[in-house]
Amino acid sequence: MVKVYAVALVVGVVGLLVVVLGGAFAENLGRDQADPARRLGKTGRAVIGGLVGLGMAGLSAEFAPIDFDWGISLLVAVIGGIGGATWGYYGAGVADS
Numbered sequence: 001m002v003k004v005y006a007v008a009l010v011v012g013v014v015g016l017l018v019v020v021l022g023g024a025f026a027e028n029l030g031r032d033q034a035d036p037a038r039r040l041g042k043t044g045r046a047v048i049g050g051l052v053g054l055g056m057a058g059l060s061a062e063f064a065p066i067d068f069d070w071g072i073s074l075l076v077a078v079i080g081g082i083g084g085a086t087w088g089y090y091g092a093g094v095a096d097s
Contacts, residue, residue: 001070002062005077009055012084015048046089053084 022036032038037045057080061073068076 001058001073001077005055005058005062007055008051008081009059012048012051012053012055016052019045019048042089046085049088050081050085053087054078054081056080057083 019036019040022034026032026034026036040048054077058073058077060080061068061076
């Protein structure tokens with residue numbers, strides 16, 4: 001499961017970098033319609049936040065000093081993914097205003 005969490009984290013971080021750097025690039029060019037955060041909308045930001053949350057929480061649970069069973073690690077990862085997706089959907093509403 002460590003590989004699954006690592007892939008989710010890498011894909012989420014790459015998506016996050018695309019949104020941040022693409023937004024900065026679009027802002028510098030004065031082309032707001034090219035901003036990835038506006039084009040992806042709330043659902044896209046929730047997916048990126050969910051991937052980052054799943055990867056970070058899963059890796060944290062797998063490498064915790066307490067030896068968790070794989071089921072507990074998966075549960076912690078899913079809770080982290082839900083938290084990240086919720087934050088991406090509701091907490092980062094700057095692009096929707």
